[in-house]
Amino acid sequence: MTAGTGPAGAAALRALHHGRQPDDPLVLPTVWDAAAARVFADAGFPALATPSAGIAASLGYADGETPADEMFAAIARIVRAVDVPVTADVEAGFGLSAxxxxxxxxxxxxxxxxxxxxDHASGALRDPRRQAEWLAEVRAVAGDALVVNARVDTFLRGDTGTAAAVERARLYTEAGADCIYPILAPPALLPELSAAIALPLNAMARSDGPSPRELGALGAARITFGGGLQRQATATLALVAKRLRDGN
Structure with a gap:
């Protein structure tokens, strides 16, 4: 067991979300394999996250199509490679019981x-009360040994307002979530969402958007990157391949 695992690892990860200054959000690099995990851990990041899209790409799958066994095996390799806490993107739970x-x-x-x-396949939003019941089951089973980041997909699925996102966040907060992730929420709406949501807010940093520090100033307490870091690394590798092909 590495230093970042078990109840102590969960407590350390949970503590990192609180008491932060607006210009100092928790930045969680999203790592897709053990080598990438070591790079960011060695750089001094206190915790890491895994992206379902990045792991899927590294294993040769489209996002949402990675078999559960392969996803958990990839997560385990990342955890074994570092001594910091790791939080994992496990999509909608792969149909597993809590x-x-x-x-x-x-x-x-x-x-x-x-x-x-x-749902990845249909794109349909789940009933929020049923989702809250599911989250409550996960919390009941895990106790304090798991930091639950409840993702809210209303913006991803085309709802541009905050009302539905805030209502889902309220239900998920009552269910025992530790933080709320309104994925693809426009940065301009983060202050309103942060004011209305009691838990730490997760925002996704994008290469064409505000920096992590700027997102923090807008109200995000936690910053992740989706599959963006894996795509940047792949783009860099493509340039290396081109130079080698051209004999440079």
């Missing part, structure tokens, strides 16, 4: 997870 999901995360060594509230 106990099965919590057990698989614990077996892999992850001390946190993203759980999204829409």
């Amino acid at each position: 106990k099965e999901l919590v057990d698989r995360l614990a077996e892999a060594g992850a001390v946190g997870c993203n759980l999204e509230d829409s």
Whole structure:
């Protein structure tokens, strides 16, 4: 067991979300394999996240199509490679029961997870009350040993207002989530969302958008990157391949 796993790892990760200054959000690099994890851990980041899209790409799958066994095996390799807490994107839970999901995360060594509230295949949003019940089951099984980041997919699925996102966030907060992730929420709406949501707010930094520090100033307490870092690394590797092909 590495230093970032188990209840102590969960407690350390949870503590990192609180008491932060607006210009100092928790930045969680999203790492897709053990080598990338070591790079960011060695750079001094106190915790890491995994992206479902980045891991899928590294394994040769489209986002949302990675078999559960391969996803958990990839998460476990990342956890073994570092001594900092790791939170894992496990999509909508792969159809596992709450106990099965919590057990698989614990077996892999992850001390946190993203759980999204829409379906990859259909694109449909889940009923928010049923999603809240599911989150409450996960919390009941995990106790304090798992940091639950409840993803709200209303903006991803085309709702441009804040009302639906805030209502889902309220239900997920009552269910025991630790933080709320309104993925793809426009940065201009972060102050309104932060004021209306009681839990730490997760925002995704994009290469064409505000910096992590700027997102923090807008109200985000936690910054992740989706599959963006893996795509940047792949783009850099493509340039290396081109130079080699051209004999440079």
